[in-house]
Amino acid sequence: AQSVTQPDIHITVSEGASLELRCNYSYGATPYLFWYVQSPGQGLQLLLKYFSGDTLVQGIKGFEAEFKRSQSSFNLRKPSVHWSDAAEYFCAVGEAGGTSYGKLTFGQGTILTVHP
Amino acid sequence: EAQVTQNPRYLITVTGKKLTVTCSQNMNHEYMSWYRQDPGLGLRQIYYSMNVEVTDKGDVPEGYKVSRKEKRNFPLILESPSPNQTSLYFCASSSPLRSEAFFGQGTRLTVV
Numbered sequence: 001a002q003s004v005t006q007p008d009i010h011i012t013v014s015e016g017a018s019l020e021l022r023c024n025y026s027y028g029a030t031p032y033l034f035w036y037v038q039s040p041g042q043g044l045q046l047l048l049k050y051f052s053g054d055t056l057v058q059g060i061k062g063f064e065a066e067f068k069r070s071q072s073s074f075n076l077r078k079p080s081v082h083w084s085d086a087a088e089y090f091c092a093v094g095e096a097g098g099t100s101y102g103k104l105t106f107g108q109g110t111i112l113t114v115h116p
Numbered sequence: 117e118a119q120v121t122q123n124p125r126y127l128i129t130v131t132g133k134k135l136t137v138t139c140s141q142n143m144n145h146e147y148m149s150w151y152r153q154d155p156g157l158g159l160r161q162i163y164y165s166m167n168v169e170v171t172d173k174g175d176v177p178e179g180y181k182v183s184r185k186e187k188r189n190f191p192l193i194l195e196s197p198s199p200n201q202t203s204l205y206f207c208a209s210s211s212p213l214r215s216e217a218f219f220g221q222g223t224r225l226t227v228v
Contacts, residue, residue: 004158006158009156032216034216034217036219042221042222043206043219043220043221043222044159044206044219046216046217046218049216090158090159092159094216094217102146102147102148102149102164102166102208102209102210102217103149103161103164103174104159104161104208104217105161106151106158106159106160107158108156108157108158109156109158
């Protein structure tokens with residue numbers, strides 16, 4: 001069964017600092033990988049996704065993520081964090097085809113706090 | 117505008133009183149699902165539907181029912197809610213091409 005681990009429950013950074021959120025997954029084949037962001041009281045917004053091809057993917061709001069098959073990781077990065085980036089971030093893995101193609105398995109989430 | 121709409125956004129109910137949370141999508145997606153979000157646990161899938169009249173259990177289906185009579189609608193039914201079903205619920209839809217899920221705004225349910 002697939003699983004996703006986000007090792008950091010809570011991360012605090014200063015505005016303008018760089019950010020890396022970690023995500024490790026367990027999946028038998030090539031996964032579909034996603035990062036979602038959830039602002040307080042809001043739904044989930046897709047930041048970026050990886051299906052195939054270039055392992056470095058660009059997303060919205062200046063975020064990027066790199067797929068590393070050898071490490072089973074899909075870490076999210078941003079070179080300079082803005083106060084508006086404070087939110088909870090979820091990594092998710094999706095099944096590519098089969099009978100549960102739409103199912104996403106989520107990590108536990110990482111809460112990002114940004115200090116001015 | 118492509119969207120998934122859930123109603124209500126907030127709901128407080130008493131133990132045992134049947135309730136339904138509605139979900140509708142306008143993207144003609146085949147796949148729809150319900151998740152619940154609990155602190156420290158992320159989102160967990162409750163039920164999903166591959167298409168009209170095709171539904172199946174997710175990871176945490178106990179205490180829930182669903183139906184899919186129309187492609188756009190996928191209501192979540194709690195026949196006899198209990199306090200441990202107090203949670204934040206999300207409906208999502210996707211197409212078979214990409215697995216990318218679109219989420220509703222969420223329904224915060226409190227069962228007292």
